[in-house]
Amino acid sequence: DAGITQSPRHKVTETGTPVTLRCHQTENHRYMYWYRQDPGHGLRLIHYSYGVKDTDKGEVSDGYSVSRSKTEDFLLTLESATSSQTSVYFCAISEPKNEKLFFGSGTQLSVL
Amino acid sequence: GNSVTQMEGPVTLSEEAFLTINCTYTATGYPSLFWYVQYPGEGLQLLLKATKADDKGSNKGFEATYRKETTSFHLEKGSVQVSDSAVYFCALSAITGGGNKLTFGTGTQLKVEL
Numbered sequence: 001d002a003g004i005t006q007s008p009r010h011k012v013t014e015t016g017t018p019v020t021l022r023c024h025q026t027e028n029h030r031y032m033y034w035y036r037q038d039p040g041h042g043l044r045l046i047h048y049s050y051g052v053k054d055t056d057k058g059e060v061s062d063g064y065s066v067s068r069s070k071t072e073d074f075l076l077t078l079e080s081a082t083s084s085q086t087s088v089y090f091c092a093i094s095e096p097k098n099e100k101l102f103f104g105s106g107t108q109l110s111v112l
Numbered sequence: 113g114n115s116v117t118q119m120e121g122p123v124t125l126s127e128e129a130f131l132t133i134n135c136t137y138t139a140t141g142y143p144s145l146f147w148y149v150q151y152p153g154e155g156l157q158l159l160l161k162a163t164k165a166d167d168k169g170s171n172k173g174f175e176a177t178y179r180k181e182t183t184s185f186h187l188e189k190g191s192v193q194v195s196d197s198a199v200y201f202c203a204l205s206a207i208t209g210g211g212n213k214l215t216f217g218t219g220t221q222l223k224v225e226l
Contacts, residue, residue, distance in 0.1 A: 099146070101212060103155030
């Protein structure tokens with residue numbers, strides 16, 4: 001299995017609070033992604049990174065920010081969590097010109 | 113833009129039954145196509161892929177053929193097992209300078225019973 005660790009695995013928080021999810025990889029892959037999984041929507045891309053300090057928006061980026069200060073870590077921050085951000089969040093990694101993505105085990109986030 | 117449409121689930125089958133999960137896509141250019149599988153409590157894993165028209169991807173008894181004329185990539189297995197119970201996602205890729213951004217379908221849950 002690809003070395004991808006997501007933390008925390010589960011989190012319950014209140015509306016309006018900031019939340020940071022962490023993705024850590026030991027594969028030294030260049031590209032990292034954050035997806036959210038919701039019933040009826042499949043997986044949707046939030047943000048992605050193509051190198052240290054290089055990030056860009058995906059299709060559902062509103063309300064989220066990311067940072068990548070090291071190759072191995074990709075952080076997803078909800079500045080002020082809302083109930084619509086209750087979801088399962090997956091981190092993924094890949095290498096240039098390799099279409100295969102490796103996924104972490106996910107973080108279940110509940111915003112009450 | 114790109115999109116993927118999958119058949120609605122859940123799909124419930126008896127062990128050893130034949131499986132088909134339909135997937136059609138809309139895309140510009142010539143994307144690669146994938147099936148990912150998600151077992152309970154886990155992340156997604158690549159099941160198979162096809163990179164050009166008429167290619168057949170196969171793995172673990174599952175197959176799918178890239179049909180450009182019908183823009184389809186249906187997943188099939190001749191004899192399912194209880195251990196195949198999972199959620200299956202069809203996806204297409206658009207490799208850009210920013211990596212491989214997959215567009216996923218909504219997923220189809222498969223339940224296989226004895």
